[in-house]
Amino acid sequence: MDFTVLAKGIALAGCGIGSGLALIAGIGPGIGEGNAAASAVESIARQPEAASDIRSTLILGVALAETTGIYGFVTGLLLIFVAPGLFLGKL
Amino acid sequence: MEINLHGSWYVTILEDTPIGDIHITMTMIMGWVVLIILSLLCWILGRNLKVTGISKRQVIAEWIVEALNNFVHGNLGSSYDGYIPFIGALFGTAVLSNLISLIGGCWSPTADLATEAGWAIIVFILITKHKIKAQGLGGYLKGYLSPIFVMAPINVISELATPISMACRHFGNILSGMVIGTLIYGALGAASMALLGLIPAVGPWLGEHIPILKIGFPAITSLYFDWFGGLIQPFIFCILTCIFIKQADEG
Numbered sequence: 001m002d003f004t005v006l007a008k009g010i011a012l013a014g015c016g017i018g019s020g021l022a023l024i025a026g027i028g029p030g031i032g033e034g035n036a037a038a039s040a041v042e043s044i045a046r047q048p049e050a051a052s053d054i055r056s057t058l059i060l061g062v063a064l065a066e067t068t069g070i071y072g073f074v075t076g077l078l079l080i081f082v083a084p085g086l087f088l089g090k091l
Numbered sequence: 092m093e094i095n096l097h098g099s100w101y102v103t104i105l106e107d108t109p110i111g112d113i114h115i116t117m118t119m120i121m122g123w124v125v126l127i128i129l130s131l132l133c134w135i136l137g138r139n140l141k142v143t144g145i146s147k148r149q150v151i152a153e154w155i156v157e158a159l160n161n162f163v164h165g166n167l168g169s170s171y172d173g174y175i176p177f178i179g180a181l182f183g184t185a186v187l188s189n190l191i192s193l194i195g196g197c198w199s200p201t202a203d204l205a206t207e208a209g210w211a212i213i214v215f216i217l218i219t220k221h222k223i224k225a226q227g228l229g230g231y232l233k234g235y236l237s238p239i240f241v242m243a244p245i246n247v248i249s250e251l252a253t254p255i256s257m258a259c260r261h262f263g264n265i266l267s268g269m270v271i272g273t274l275i276y277g278a279l280g281a282a283s284m285a286l287l288g289l290i291p292a293v294g295p296w297l298g299e300h301i302p303i304l305k306i307g308f309p310a311i312t313s314l315y316f317d318w319f320g321g322l323i324q325p326f327i328f329c330i331l332t333c334i335f336i337k338q339a340d341e342g
Contacts, residue, residue: 070267
């Protein structure tokens, strides 16, 4: 029996499911950056004249905390756009 | 909806060498373009400098140099003046590489992991060199065996994670911006095909050749992905370089 089509189907399904699972990593930065923004708002409320310092520190911290979310996003993108060509080329 | 996301264009100039095929990729070409533009910019800014009665060009040059000096002094300390040109070159190359994709049809060389990997390798060599200078070669190698010697693989991984995460952070931001931009262009092309296809006779031809919905909206998303991301990520790369070098010297 020729299992090639089934194998291709499983490979593509694996890519799809994997890419969906990879984007679960988006939870982390959401919570972390929300916490950071909450602290920033509180410190601006406490000391309004340091507002621009606090704002630049917030932006820096947010861009750093975004890292793991970007890892998950790029993994998902690679699984959808690059992996099928790579995997199906070998089948 | 033609979307080309599979990396950049390349020509193969040598096949079946011992290390595989040798390509000339669009990344290399655009990297050279960025290099030439940056060198021209530096040469233009540095001509005919005077002490008093300075021109506007010299004001810009002095502002750039002063900002760089303050940045490196603030993050590294005053005894690292040799690193100011390096950080400046890194920042300038990164910013110009990220923003060159705004010129129609150009591919930003930082959308290829090879560029960031090169920077990360340089930064890793710098950090290791400072660690060896601060602790001696024996102390550096023994640092991998602390606190217990079975922790050695974990310490090695966490040591390698620094340059890898720096490279992937920058690459991920720029690549995701490019992919989202391409997807938005594709979706707007399909939408404008659907919209203009309603015109009876010339609809489909119009929809394909004059994608009217593609004007304006991609500019808003490109504000975040290309401008904001493309300016902040080099800044973060340079700050992390400075912080890690300082940490390597003290730790």
